[in-house]
Amino acid sequence: MYRHFVRNLFHERGSNDKRREEYKMKVAVFAFLAFLFCCSGTIDGAACGRRWYDPRFKICCNGVISSKGFSSACCGTRPYDSRFKICCNGVLSSKGFSSACCGTRPYDSRFKICCNGVLSSKGFSSACCGTRPYDPRFKICCNGVLSSKGFSSACCGTRPYNPTFTRCCNGYLC
Incomplete structure (x- = not known):
């Protein structure tokens, strides 16, 4: 049946030639407009898993489409x-002045430091040795052991x- 329809659509015969030509023109215009609408960039789509969505109005979060x-x-x-808001390892919290996360807790990195999941006051510390913050101008961390730096600039095992x-x-x- 489909083959018969297509053959009749594109082959000219008999007294219906004018109607066939009009119909072919309508199909061509429809196909062109459909192409412009879906494929020319007038409406951009994005994939979310196996589904398409319009990113102007929706957002895809790990395969879930939301407004x-x-x-x-x-x-x-x-x-x-x-x-x-701030997201810390899947936990959503009010942002306030927080700029970083320590585990699931947000914190202000101007005043705090996170060392392997332990949040501490920053002071002059800018580095971590295990879970302890330290100031690398005065201390050195050698394989998890914190020592006074003195003139040391390298580690040998746990000794500076x-x-x-x-x-x-x-x-x-x-």
Whole structure:
């Protein structure tokens, strides 16, 4: 039946030639407009898993499509407005002055430091040794052991040393 329809659509015969030509023109115009609408970039689509959506109005969060509103980011499958919220390992919290996460807790990195999941006051600390913050101008961390730096600039095992005057041989000072 389909083959018969197509053959009749594109082959001219008999007294219906004018109607066939009009119909072919309508089909061609419809196909052209359909192409413009879907494929020319007038409406951009995006994939979310196996589904398409319009990113101007929707947001895809880990395969879940939601209304966009003012949301600009995702926390797991939930959209959120990153100006007012922060997502820390899947936990959504009020942002306030927080700029970073320590585990699931937001914090202000100007005043706090996160060392392997432990949140501490920052002070002058800018580095971590295990879970302890320290100031690398005065301390050195050698394989998890924090020591006074002095003139040391390198580690030999867990001990700091100055490579200008000493050598490290397989984890031992020699």
